[in-house]
Amino acid sequence: MKIKRIIFYILLSIATYFLMGTSCSNYTNFTTYFNTYYNMERLLHESEEEFEFQDEKKRVQPRVVVPQPEFYVDEQTTVGPPAFLTEFIVSKQKRQPVQVKLDSIIIKGSKILAFKGKSDYVEGALWLMAKSFFYQEDWLNSQLKCSELVDKYPAGDLSPDAHLLYTKNLLIQRKMHAGEIMLSRTVDIAWQKKRYDILSEAFRIEAELALLNNDFEKALRPYKNAIAQTDDGSIKARWQLDMGFLMFRMAKFEVAETTFRQVHKFSPDYLQKYEAYLYQAASLARMGRYFEAEDIFKRLENDGKYEEWMAHTYIQEMQLMRIKWLDPTYIPAEKEIPPTYENLAIMEKKADSAYANNPALLTYYFEKGMNMYNQNDYTKARSLFAKSRVIRTPVFKTSEKMFELMNNWDIKLRAAELLIEKIKKNEELSDSTKLELAANLFALGRIHEELGNKDSVLYYYKYAVKVAPLSKPESSRYYYGLARVVRADNPLLADSLLDIIVMNHPLTDFGKDAQAQLGYTQNFVIDTVAELYSSGLNLMRIADYKFSLNQFKKLYENYPKSKFAPASLYSIGWIFERYLKIPDSSLYYYNILITNYPESEYAKDIGLSVTYKFAVNSGNPIPDSLKTREVILLPPTELKMGEIKLKQKSEQINYKPKSPDINSIIKDPSSLLNNPNGLLQNPVEMLKGLELPDNPLKDPVKFFKLDEEPSDSTQKEKKQFPEMPKK
Numbered sequence: 001m002k003i004k005r006i007i008f009y010i011l012l013s014i015a016t017y018f019l020m021g022t023s024c025s026n027y028t029n030f031t032t033y034f035n036t037y038y039n040m041e042r043l044l045h046e047s048e049e050e051f052e053f054q055d056e057k058k059r060v061q062p063r064v065v066v067p068q069p070e071f072y073v074d075e076q077t078t079v080g081p082p083a084f085l086t087e088f089i090v091s092k093q094k095r096q097p098v099q100v101k102l103d104s105i106i107i108k109g110s111k112i113l114a115f116k117g118k119s120d121y122v123e124g125a126l127w128l129m130a131k132s133f134f135y136q137e138d139w140l141n142s143q144l145k146c147s148e149l150v151d152k153y154p155a156g157d158l159s160p161d162a163h164l165l166y167t168k169n170l171l172i173q174r175k176m177h178a179g180e181i182m183l184s185r186t187v188d189i190a191w192q193k194k195r196y197d198i199l200s201e202a203f204r205i206e207a208e209l210a211l212l213n214n215d216f217e218k219a220l221r222p223y224k225n226a227i228a229q230t231d232d233g234s235i236k237a238r239w240q241l242d243m244g245f246l247m248f249r250m251a252k253f254e255v256a257e258t259t260f261r262q263v264h265k266f267s268p269d270y271l272q273k274y275e276a277y278l279y280q281a282a283s284l285a286r287m288g289r290y291f292e293a294e295d296i297f298k299r300l301e302n303d304g305k306y307e308e309w310m311a312h313t314y315i316q317e318m319q320l321m322r323i324k325w326l327d328p329t330y331i332p333a334e335k336e337i338p339p340t341y342e343n344l345a346i347m348e349k350k351a352d353s354a355y356a357n358n359p360a361l362l363t364y365y366f367e368k369g370m371n372m373y374n375q376n377d378y379t380k381a382r383s384l385f386a387k388s389r390v391i392r393t394p395v396f397k398t399s400e401k402m403f404e405l406m407n408n409w410d411i412k413l414r415a416a417e418l419l420i421e422k423i424k425k426n427e428e429l430s431d432s433t434k435l436e437l438a439a440n441l442f443a444l445g446r447i448h449e450e451l452g453n454k455d456s457v458l459y460y461y462k463y464a465v466k467v468a469p470l471s472k473p474e475s476s477r478y479y480y481g482l483a484r485v486v487r488a489d490n491p492l493l494a495d496s497l498l499d500i501i502v503m504n505h506p507l508t509d510f511g512k513d514a515q516a517q518l519g520y521t522q523n524f525v526i527d528t529v530a531e532l533y534s535s536g537l538n539l540m541r542i543a544d545y546k547f548s549l550n551q552f553k554k555l556y557e558n559y560p561k562s563k564f565a566p567a568s569l570y571s572i573g574w575i576f577e578r579y580l581k582i583p584d585s586s587l588y589y590y591n592i593l594i595t596n597y598p599e600s601e602y603a604k605d606i607g608l609s610v611t612y613k614f615a616v617n618s619g620n621p622i623p624d625s626l627k628t629r630e631v632i633l634l635p636p637t638e639l640k641m642g643e644i645k646l647k648q649k650s651e652q653i654n655y656k657p658k659s660p661d662i663n664s665i666i667k668d669p670s671s672l673l674n675n676p677n678g679l680l681q682n683p684v685e686m687l688k689g690l691e692l693p694d695n696p697l698k699d700p701v702k703f704f705k706l707d708e709e710p711s712d713s714t715q716k717e718k719k720q721f722p723e724m725p726k727k
């Protein structure tokens with residue numbers, strides 16, 4: 001009896017425990033729902049109704065679409081959310097009436113997560129909080145809540161929704177790679193859960209991402225998949241219409257016309273019906289089926305439902321008139337208004353007054369501007385592009401860029417023509433003027449390169465190379481540009497042009513890049529400097545002082561940081577002092593040596609002599625430290641190069657220095673030294689310790705003469721340049 005009673009109490013205890021556990025779970029769910037979760041759902045529903053109400057109050061306009069031209073600047077920006085996602089974003093003004101409700105959802109959801117974590121409403125609370133954060137443009141917190149939901153409930157009923165919202169959050173933050181991965185997972189979970197509404201929207205986002213990268217072909221498949229996966233007639237109509245717009249942008253007008261016609265098989269609203277009819281007619285017009293297009297336009301004009309969009313109908317009719325005007329084979333009907341320039345101008349004047357700044361009108365002017373551009377009438381094209389860039393349209397950035405290019409083209413061409421006229425009149429141009437002309441010609445080439453006109457690019461780049469003085473570092477830019485554009489068709493010519501840059505201006509940015517392309521080692525510049533100095537010394541030994549000075553000057557100007565730079569200045573001063581007997585020039589270069597390289601052995605060798613000479617020329621008392629030195633002064637000479645003879649020490653004469661002539665200083669930047677004999681050492685002897693290359697260039701003058709044209713494979717071509725084309 002006692003055993004039965006014990007068993008009875010045990011069974012009763014177990015039953016009571018399970019009943020209490022079940023009732024507690026039910027009680028928790030009951031209180032969570034009616035105290036908190038129900039209010040969260042209600043507040044979010046009221047907020048979304050407010051958003052829909054505000055959308056309905058907006059005046060809806062038909063979309064404006066144009067066939068994408070060859071030259072096109074993408075409207076997408078690199079900052080902020082992609083344009084196609086802006087329709088999902090709730091603006092601050094739009095959410096202002098429900099801001100308190102959205103905040104309340106966050107608070108209530110936090111309570112559920114903190115105190116009711118074992119209830120059945122945690123998944124729903126995470127979802128409602130994620131949406132509330134999304135509506136408040138708090139992308140990161142919305143992303144975190146979606147992530148929590150996906151991690152805790154990967155197979156839950158709300159998992160497809162969370163995946164899709166997660167994707168939107170990532171893409172809006174421009175985390176494009178992560179967004180594409182999450183979008184792929186969204187498609188998978190939507191298939192698994194048979195959520196075709198989610199699947200359809202995911203396909204649409206895939207298509208938009210393809211359009212973002214201008215991959216039209218890749219965008220078509222998701223649109224077709226989206227249409228096939230949904231049973232909602234209105235959604236089918238929307239995707240079908242979007243696919244038609246895509247075909248129209250791709251200029252596939254036959255396919256576009258068929259696609260727009262099929263929109264009416266589904267359940268489009270009034271706006272979608274109007275857009276389908278309007279662009280079906282526009283496609284027919286561009287296919288040359290003018291009478292069918294006119295019939296649709298007339299029906300749209302006479303249908304009162306579409307009266308508020310009359311501007312779009314009229315502008316497409318004007319586009320039809322323009323297409324007929326451009327068609328040389330078109331023959332107007334008997335009672336038809338002929339498509340003449342005058343009749344088209346009348347229609348444009350009416351549109352300007354009645355529909356000013358309408359996006360459709362601005363795209364009309366853009367297409368007309370592109371026609372003028374293709375006909376090489378850049379002046380008219382520029383004025384039309386100026387009209388089409390007034391407000392934001394699908395071609396706003398392209399219009400702005402085309403206007404900028406046409407405007408710059410006009411400015412540079414006018415500047416170049418003025419200088420070319422001087423060349424035609426056989427006027428001598430200075431190097432600075434030639435550089436100005438080359439810069440204008442090169443700028444014209446750059447403009448045509450942006451526009452994709454390869455022949456014009458080659459013409460202007462060649463002309464710039466022909467005009468630019470090779471001795472100037474700026475010329476390296478023009479040789480480099482020409483080498484770049486000819487490389488695909490003539491790599492040997494490109495290498496030849498790069499060689500010219502390396503040999504003449506190796507330390508410029510273009511010279512360094514040319515060395516890298518040609519495979520020169522880092523020792524090339526060192527070898528070049530040594531060879532250049534060696535060439536100067538050899539020329540000095542054979543009394544070719546003019547070209548010897550050219551070599552030394554070029555070395556100092558192009559390689560001021562080389563160990564040969566102070567030696568080159570010393571050698572220049574030595575030539576002027578000892579061989580040419582021009583002490584003024586000698587003092588000028590010695591002074592540069594002392595100023596720029598005070599620690600070099602060459603500066604120390606001539607320092608006292610130069611200081612003494614400046615003191616004598618200035619008329620000031622000679623410092624005591626210099627009084628022990630005696631200086632024998634030589635007069636400036638004007639001997640010709642071929643008549644220079646070395647004087648013996650016994651031939652030195654005393655000379656009272658005169659004030660230098662300012663004109664001679666300007667002509668030959670020097671003016672001040674009578675030679676202190678015996679204080680300077682011969683540079684050939686003094687520089688024996690410098691490491692010169694074993695195999696210098698056989699003929700360095702060929703590469704480094706400042707007054708010779710470059711000898712390369714392009715020389716023949718440069719002599720055959722045509723005259724500058726007129727506008």
